[in-house]
Amino acid sequence: MTPTLLAASPLNPLFVKALQTKYSVIGPMSHDALMAHPDRELIEVIAAGGESKVPASMMDALPALKLISVMGVGYDGVDVGHAIQRGAMVTHTPNVLNDDVADLAIALMLSVTRRIPQAHQFVRAGEWAKGGLPLATKLSGMRLGIVGMGRIGQAIAHRAEAFGMPIAYTARSAKSNLPYTFVADIEDLASQVDMLTLITPGGAGTHHMVNAAVLKALGPKGYIVNVARGSVIDEAALVEALQTGVIAGAGLDVFENEPTPLPALLTMDNVVLTPHVGSATDATRQAMADLATANINRHFAGEPLETPVPEC
Numbered sequence: 049m050t051p052t053l054l055a056a057s058p059l060n061p062l063f064v065k066a067l068q069t070k071y072s073v074i075g076p077m078s079h080d081a082l083m084a085h086p087d088r089e090l091i092e093v094i095a096a097g098g099e100s101k102v103p104a105s106m107m108d109a110l111p112a113l114k115l116i117s118v119m120g121v122g123y124d125g126v127d128v129g130h131a132i133q134r135g136a137m138v139t140h141t142p143n144v145l146n147d148d149v150a151d152l153a154i155a156l157m158l159s160v161t162r163r164i165p166q167a168h169q170f171v172r173a174g175e176w177a178k179g180g181l182p183l184a185t186k187l188s189g190m191r192l193g194i195v196g197m198g199r200i201g202q203a204i205a206h207r208a209e210a211f212g213m214p215i216a217y218t219a220r221s222a223k224s225n226l227p228y229t230f231v232a233d234i235e236d237l238a239s240q241v242d243m244l245t246l247i248t249p250g251g252a253g254t255h256h257m258v259n260a261a262v263l264k265a266l267g268p269k270g271y272i273v274n275v276a277r278g279s280v281i282d283e284a285a286l287v288e289a290l291q292t293g294v295i296a297g298a299g300l301d302v303f304e305n306e307p308t309p310l311p312a313l314l315t316m317d318n319v320v321l322t323p324h325v326g327s328a329t330d331a332t333r334q335a336m337a338d339l340a341t342a343n344i345n346r347h348f349a350g351e352p353l354e355t356p357v358p359e360c
């Protein structure tokens with residue numbers, strides 16, 4: 049019999065395509081619709097994306113639940129504690145997206161300092177023949193602070209070395225194997241750098257880690273780039289800091305309210321925005337879909353899962 053899986057939210061088409069070769073995929077659907085679904089009591093697997101919400105109520109609707117497979121490295125939308133209580137495993141897709149997210153972090157650093165969107169628009173609008181653009185800010189040699197020195201943080205650091213950027217970082221613990229300066233307190237880190245890049249998980253542990261005090265410490269020549277989760281920055285404080293010159297600019301791929309960021313962010317000249325596209329290339333999304341599917345296949349084959357989250 050073909051196993052039925054529940055999609056927690058609309059899934060990436062590459063993930064759906066891979067799953068449909070072996071499984072029947074239902075959902076996403078309302079709680080009431082799920083409770084009434086004829087296959088509900090047989091469903092062992094929830095398939096999810098990095099931004100999906102998988103609350104306890106969804107898990108509890110599925111008495112046979114064994115696995116939540118997330119196509120994404122971040123899984124802050126999954127109630128992992130409850131999954132563990134229910135005896136269900138959670139898997140994610142680490143490593144395969146490191147290059148893309150690190151590339152985007154560097155792209156945002158270059159875009160906001162060299163004002164690439166404005167330069168692009170300037171040429172397109174036929175302004176070039178009338179005169180030059182105002183000068184921009186040099187990225188190479190800037191002091192870089194990385195908040196989160198995990199898989200992607202290290203990929204960003206590796207790239208930043210080629211830009212001659214001295215690198216300091218904060219994380220929960222110092223990494224003695226890395227040649228970068230550890231600064232335990234994020235406000236201290238901000239006061240020591242020109243460019244602060246965020247690449248931690250979301251969730252309660254990092255909520256509003258960047259607040260008004262951190263932005264003040266970064267200072268009027270400082271830039272912030274966020275490729276982590278919108279929740280890591282107090283966005284209202286960020287808007288105020290950008291509007292009043294407390295910091296120089298921001299490059300943002302993630303927002304507290306996706307897909308509708310604060311309206312103020314949409315009109316500021318010192319902000320570059322991308323719509324949560326850190327891992328959004330064909331090659332990487334395929335690798336993520338394959339890994340998320342491999343975890344499900346292993347579950348049904350009774351084999352050890354490839355990439356369980358650390359809590360499991």
Ligand code: NAP
Nearest residue numbers: 122196197198199200219220221248249250253275326327
């Ligand atoms: P990772 O290897 O687990 O690294 C996470 C880092 O964050 C670690 O260095 C960890 O510190 C640090 N950290 C965690 N909680 C912290 C806290 N409360 N205070 C300070 N540092 C903390 O994860 P990764 O694979 O690099 O991915 C990081 C995150 O990037 C994901 O969880 C996701 O939210 C985000 N992401 C975004 C996109 C996008 O499209 N923009 C794509 C992929 C991932 P320790 O090392 O000391 O534990």
